[in-house]
Amino acid sequence: MTSAVARPKPSDRGVPPFGGFSLQLVELEIHRLLRNRRTVIFSVLFPVFFFLVFGLNSAYANLRVGQGNTSAFIMISMALYGAVISTSGGAALVATERVAGWSRQLRITPLHPLAYIAVKMATSLVLGAASVAAVYITGAVTGKPSMPVGIWVTTGVVLWVGSLLFAAFGLFIGYLLPSENGMQVIGFSLMLFSFGGGLFIPLSQFSHLLRELAAFTPLFGLNQVVHYPLVQGSFDWTWAANLLAWLIIFTGGAVWRFRKDTARV
Amino acid sequence: MNVVGQTAEHLPSRGVGAGPPAIELRDLHKTFGSVNAVRGVDLRIDAGQVVAFLGPNGAGKTSTIDMVLGLSEPTSGSVSVYGLSPRDAVRKGLVSAVMQTGGLVKDFTVAETVRYVAHLFASSQPAQEVMERAGIDAIGDRLVGKCSGGEQQRLRFAIALLPDPDLLLLDEPTQGMDVEGRRSFWAAIRHDADQGRTVVFATHYLEEADAYADRVVLIRKGEIVADGTAAQVKALASGRTVRATLPDADEASLSAIGGVDSVEVRGDSVVVHCSDSDAVARHLLTRTDACDLEIAALGLEEAFIALTGDGGADNLSEGRFR
Incomplete structure (x- = not known):
């Protein structure tokens, strides 16, 4: 009998730390993301392009806004746009993988579902950082945006971290509409949210009614908060309320769909 | 001959001997709405056996395998894998599987897929080694989306080998493989079984069950209708x-x-x-x-049809198999 080639005792086997989360997984996911040209174009090149189109117009670029100028204000808006596209798009990939059966395959590995989502979040954050960096570096190269160095850093970090709110949005939509359609719904919604949040057109140009409504859209609160270091003045707590409310709605929705989903698989 | 319901102790067991059974199912039931997919399955599979799980579509094979893997919870009854809950067994890499529904990521390469899964286990076989064993080392740089069905199936097999599992569950493992692929696949499985790995496979290639299994378990309408060596099962149905x-x-x-x-x-x-x-x-x-x-x-195929077809229950009630 060849059983003399003893297998290790079942009890000697270990369990991976952090539910299976590791940076090597993030690295592999990033390689995969970069291979997808559409993702790179949407999340990195588009925001840069938008900044070049809207942010350099000499009719208003040098107008003073708080600690800096309008070009800097627009640069922050476009970087936020890129960051939320990255995080929501990356999170929505969870859904397409579920449809393909990959998440089922992963369920027969030690990978914990939360560690899996953490890998996706981390990957999205890296892509988001690339997007923010691309917009900010473009801004610096053109020399138009003007604000103190410290505010470049704080706004960049705040909007990068704040974009995680939209990872919850991406998960929710991804679980709700697990297909290519989900991606399109996300792209279209973010476009609408960006108008509502005042990323593309200053809210002051909206009619009174639209302005009131805009304050309830999901990007409004986050957009106000990330511009705060530049604009300064009084901090309006309704911004935080908006942000928190949408965080609860998106997370709640994602958890609700996730539960339904695992019950079925 | 009383084969049904036996635990088949008489079968060769090349396993580690003492210790908990690889799989122990007790009065297992699974209900989906009004459908009783699994109805009272009792089954003990000892370490080192190669067991074929046969049954027509909808017999409850996949439902049972899902519960052994912890992918779904039994409605009642219990499942233990090496004395552990299925989820704990999976987390320790004791059990892995090649599933029919196991999806792959199209825009990973073959090698990336293997490396990804290798990183998930506390200790894993080298990625290169399992790729060689599964015969996909030459196509490591190919995108999964560009692989044929047989190549993707080999990739699933490579992934399943990564934790060096004590128990390997295979649901239609050779689907999409050509004859040569099937032959080398079974050679690899047989080799591992000889080293003490327990293998349970569901297949519709009855000749595979006949040729490679120490033990055949026939399941029909959520119940085990025959359990024994291939020869015994053949004799059961058709004499x-x-x-x-x-x-x-x-x-x-x-x-x-x-x-x-x-x-x-x-x-x-x-x-x-x-x-x-x-x-x-x-x-x-x-x-x-x-x-x-x-x-x-008569062939296992005739036995299979006799025991799992609509006449199967009648044959049993004749007492011919008791």
Whole structure:
């Protein structure tokens, strides 16, 4: 009998730390993301392009806004746009993988579902950082945006971290509409949210009614908060309320769909 | 012959011997709405066995495998894998599987997929080694989306080998593979089984069950209807056929032998369907002038159809298998 080639005792086997989360997984996911040209174009090149189109117009670029100028204000808006596209798009990939059966395959590995989502979040954050960096570096190269160095850093970090709110949005939509359609719904919604949040057109140009409504859209609160270091003045707590409310709605929705989903698989 | 419900202790067990069984199912039930997919399955599989799980579509094979893997919870009853809950067994890399529904990521390469899964286990076999064993080391840089069905199936197999599992569950493992692929796949499985790995596979290639399994478990409508070696299961359903050249055969005396189902006289030859071929052969050779005696077992396929088809329950109720 060849059983003399003893297998290790079942009890000697270990369990991976952090539910299976590791940076090597993030690295592999990033390689995969970069291979997808559409993702790179949407999340990195588009925001840069938008900044070049809207942010350099000499009719208003040098107008003073708080600690800096309008070009800097627009640069922050476009970087936020890129960051939320990255995080929501990356999170929505969870859904397409579920449809393909990959998440089922992963369920027969030690990978914990939360560690899996953490890998996706981390990957999205890296892509988001690339997007923010691309917009900010473009801004610096053109020399138009003007604000103190410290505010470049704080706004960049705040909007990068704040974009995680939209990872919850991406998960929710991804679980709700697990297909290519989900991606399109996300792209279209973010476009609408960006108008509502005042990323593309200053809210002051909206009619009174639209302005009131805009304050309830999901990007409004986050957009106000990330511009705060530049604009300064009084901090309006309704911004935080908006942000928190949408965080609860998106997370709640994602958890609700996730539960339904695992019950079925 | 009482094979149904036995734990098949008589079967070869090349495993580690003492210790908890690889799989232990007790009165397992699974209900989906009003559908009873699994209805009271009791099954014990000892370490080191190669077991074929056969049954028609919808018999409850995949539902049972899902519960062993912790992908779904039993409605009632219990599942243990090496004495652990399925989820704990999976987390320790004790059990892995090649599933029919196991999806792959199209825009990973073959090698990236293997490396990804390798990183998930506390200790894993080298990625290069499992790729060689699964025969996909030459296509490591190919995108999964560009691989053929057979290549993707080998990739699933490579992934399943990563934790060096003590128990390997295979649901239709050779689907999409060509003949040569199937042959080398089974050679690899057999090799590992000889080292003590327990292998449970569901297949519709009955000849694979016949050729490679130590033990065959037939499941029908959520219940186990037969459990034994391939030869025993074949005998269960169809018995054997004894054929001999015997002019002027006496039909009545042949029919009187215990276990004979039917006797056909075709000119100078006689064909006897029976469950006890030894008794018939002994009778023919010692009491008659019969010559050119042949004993044939019907194929596993006929056994499969007889036991799992709509007539299966009737066959059982005749008491032929008790």
